[in-house]
Structures are given as structure tokens and as C-alpha cells.
Amino acid sequence: MCVGVPMRIAAVDGIAGTTAYGEMVDLSLTGPVAPGTWVLTHLGSAREVISAEEARLIADALDGLRSVMAGGGAGGAFADLENRDPALPPHLEAARAAGKREA
Known part of the structure; x- marks a missing residue:
């Protein structure tokens, strides 16, 4: 079973983001995002941008x-x-x- 985990991006370097937890996340599927953006991640990749409420x-x-x-x-x-x-x-x-x- 795949489970998406919400993470907030703390820093961005090209197509790589660092989350508030210090994990590296591939941003290839979401495109450029700003620090502070919430993304839904699966297996080290951000799959979509989500709201803070979501x-x-x-x-x-x-x-x-x-x-x-x-x-x-x-x-x-x-x-x-x-x-x-x-x-x-x-x-x-x-x-x-x-x-x-x-x-």
C-alpha cells in the first residue's frame, strides 16, 4: 500500500527540495515551488502541491x-x-x- 505523506518544503535547489524534517525530495513532478510550500510525497518524490489545510x-x-x-x-x-x-x-x-x- 502506498501512503502519501505531507511535508513542508524548507529549501529548494533546482529540482531538489529539503523538507522541514531535513529529508531530500525530488520536485520533478511538481515543478518549481517556494520554501514553505506543502507537498504530498511518495517514496521521496513530491507528487502534488497541497494546501496547509489538506x-x-x-x-x-x-x-x-x-x-x-x-x-x-x-x-x-x-x-x-x-x-x-x-x-x-x-x-x-x-x-x-x-x-x-x-x-
């Missing part, structure tokens, strides 16, 4: 998963998903609405 929600969800895996509860880690109906991503909803059974 970074917080992802970090909260990861904390909730760690807690559950350690035998605790999720707490409010998924509060943004509670009390709403599940929704398909837009491309799958369009396929469903068009009567397709496979995406």
Missing part, C-alpha cells in the same frame, strides 16, 4: 491510523468524512451516470 487533514488521518494500529481509537482523525454520504470521484460518477459498469 496537509493537516492528511496528517490527522495518518495519526488516527497509527493509533488504531496500536490498539487505540481513531479519535477525530476522520471528522471531515463523518456525517456525509460516500461519494465517487468525479470521473467514476460520470461513468456511472452514463450507465457504464466499468471505468
